[in-house]
Amino acid sequence: MDFQAKNGLSTPQVREKLLDVAERLFTEQGFSHTSVRDLTKNAGCNIAAVNYHFGGKDQLYKAMFHRHMDRVFAKQIANINKVMTSESPTLENFLETTFRTSLEALDSSDGRIPVLKLIVRENLNPHMKEKVVKLESFSNFLEQVCEALVKLVPGLSNDRAFLCFCSLQGMVLQPLLFHDFYAEIGKNVSVDIIINHMVDFAAAGIRAVAKSK
Amino acid sequence: MDFQAKNGLSTPQVREKLLDVAERLFTEQGFSHTSVRDLTKNAGCNIAAVNYHFGGKDQLYKAMFHRHMDRVFAKQIANINKVMTSESPTLENFLETTFRTSLEALDSSDGRIPVLKLIVRENLNPHMKEKVVKLESFSNFLEQVCEALVKLVPGLSNDRAFLCFCSLQGMVLQPLLFHDFYAEIGKNVSVDIIINHMVDFAAAGIRAVAKSK
DNA sequence: TTTTGTTTGAAACGGTTGTTTGAATAAGTT
DNA sequence: AACTTATTCAAACAACCGTTTCAAACAAAA
Numbered sequence: 140m141d142f143q144a145k146n147g148l149s150t151p152q153v154r155e156k157l158l159d160v161a162e163r164l165f166t167e168q169g170f171s172h173t174s175v176r177d178l179t180k181n182a183g184c185n186i187a188a189v190n191y192h193f194g195g196k197d198q199l200y201k202a203m204f205h206r207h208m209d210r211v212f213a214k215q216i217a218n219i220n221k222v223m224t225s226e227s228p229t230l231e232n233f234l235e236t237t238f239r240t241s242l243e244a245l246d247s248s249d250g251r252i253p254v255l256k257l258i259v260r261e262n263l264n265p266h267m268k269e270k271v272v273k274l275e276s277f278s279n280f281l282e283q284v285c286e287a288l289v290k291l292v293p294g295l296s297n298d299r300a301f302l303c304f305c306s307l308q309g310m311v312l313q314p315l316l317f318h319d320f321y322a323e324i325g326k327n328v329s330v331d332i333i334i335n336h337m338v339d340f341a342a343a344g345i346r347a348v349a350k351s352k
Numbered sequence: 353m354d355f356q357a358k359n360g361l362s363t364p365q366v367r368e369k370l371l372d373v374a375e376r377l378f379t380e381q382g383f384s385h386t387s388v389r390d391l392t393k394n395a396g397c398n399i400a401a402v403n404y405h406f407g408g409k410d411q412l413y414k415a416m417f418h419r420h421m422d423r424v425f426a427k428q429i430a431n432i433n434k435v436m437t438s439e440s441p442t443l444e445n446f447l448e449t450t451f452r453t454s455l456e457a458l459d460s461s462d463g464r465i466p467v468l469k470l471i472v473r474e475n476l477n478p479h480m481k482e483k484v485v486k487l488e489s490f491s492n493f494l495e496q497v498c499e500a501l502v503k504l505v506p507g508l509s510n511d512r513a514f515l516c517f518c519s520l521q522g523m524v525l526q527p528l529l530f531h532d533f534y535a536e537i538g539k540n541v542s543v544d545i546i547i548n549h550m551v552d553f554a555a556a557g558i559r560a561v562a563k564s565k
Numbered sequence: 566t567t568t569t570g571t572t573t574g575a576a577a578c579g580g581t582t583g584t585t586t587g588a589a590t591a592a593g594t595t
Numbered sequence: 596a597a598c599t600t601a602t603t604c605a606a607a608c609a610a611c612c613g614t615t616t617c618a619a620a621c622a623a624a625a
Contacts, residue, residue: 168477169384169476169477171382171384171385172384172477256476259472259476259529260476262529262530262533263382263469263472263473263476263529264381264382264385274537278537299549301539301541302541302545302546302549302553303553305526305527305530305534305546306523306526306549306550306553308526308530309522309523309524309525309526309527310519310522310523311522312522312525312526312529313518313519313521313522313525314518314522316472316475316476316525317475317518317521320475321518324487324491326514328514328515332515333515333518336512336515336519336561337519339557339560339561339564340515340516340519340557340558340560340561341557342560343556343557343559343560343561344552344553344554344556344557344560345553346556347552347553347555347556347557348549348552348553348556351552
């Protein structure tokens with residue numbers, strides 16, 4: 140009932156192993172299609188471990204979601220800072236870094252998993268009652284991007300910058316969700332080509348929007 | 353076992369009613385979260401009706417998916433033709449029509465349901481073994497869009513047009529998936545403003561890509 | 566060693582799922 | 596009318612789900 144009551148910090152291995160497995164299975168198969176038996180079998184532990192360490196499937200999902208979001212947004216923001224504090228930051232430079240970080244999960248399928256895909260899942264089928272996505276992390280990321288855009292593109296208002304953020308998010312989303320699908324129907328494109336295209340497309344789009352009345 | 357064996361065409365009412373309910377519930381809640389009991393209760397028929405008329409939950413899903421895709425792609429292509437056969441078709445004109453048709457499900461939540469959302473669901477959790485999306489319909493739509501883009505934008509190659517299609521698809525996807533989410537965190541924007549922004553953004557993006565080496 | 570608290574294990578519980586069954590009803594034909 | 600087919604219905608089925616239980620194994624401290 141009161142799992143890890145005293146030992147507030149870390150239960151050594153099983154907890155982490157379960158979080159790792161959860162990150163992989165939940166992102167690949169979704170919440171409903173991943174059973175507790177799947178998770179524990181892949182983690183090499185007993186079925187009861189999920190309830191013992193986390194208090195239920197829901198809360199394991201929540202814990203992994205938050206851990207993952209914190210990691211990825213921290214990385215994105217670090218990248219943005221690196222670009223913006225360089226000697227001569229350009230819009231193209233900023234876009235390429237952001238796109239590449241978001242899309243690096245596409246090629247060389249090492250363990251990297253895109254948060255956006257997770258967020259899309261959570262948005263289609265909410266599993267947490269509380270405000271779905273960790274708002275502190277996400278809002279912070281959103282503001283950092285908008286702030287950078289306003290600095291990089293003369294004449295861009297805050298409102299317009301938000302709309303641009305949405306467009307950028309969509310452009311990233313598309314290959315994340317559909318790259319495999321298009322590959323299957325013969326429309327295969329390398330990630331580098333996609334990124335180059337997206338930089339050209341988005342840079343022109345943002346600059347045009349900045350000049351628009 | 354052999355449902356509607358002789359009467360190959362239409363079983364009068366229950367079939368259609370089930371397809372309508374399935375279209376609504378599957379798109380709102382997803383495949384797994386929609387039980388056969390939900391479907392039949394909303395359709396006002398018996399539980400066994402799904403298996404009797406369609407042969408199972410899977411095949412009801414498939415039938416509604418195909419019916420819906422055929423309808424929406426037909427409408428999209430009709431719109432494209434209307435624009436392209438007008439006296440002076442412009443890129444902005446084409447984009448606005450396409451965007452508005454795709455996003456009309458956002459405001460005034462009448463029964464309209466976006467296919468793209470369905471396709472995203474199906475892409476995240478495939479429920480059909482066969483090539484997921486009806487390829488004839490989708491490929492046709494894709495080609496029509498690319499063809500129109502090449503005609504409207506001088507210098508745009510076929511390969512580049514495909515990449516632009518992907519970017520457009522992403523830009524449409526974003527509000528479809530996240531509009532409600534952003535509204536909940538105070539970032540509410542009217543559909544008209546979104547569309548105007550997207551037209552500006554995409555038009556500049558496409559023209560820039562056309563001039564790129 | 567004995568004691569104490571934490572972690573694991575196999576089995577079972579209650580609930581929901583999609584599907585099947587077989588009788589009852591409706592519709593259609595001869 | 597009788598007979599045949601198509602459809603509906605309530606009930607039951609088998610399989611899976613997340614969770615609980617409680618005894619066994621383990622660790623660390625006394």
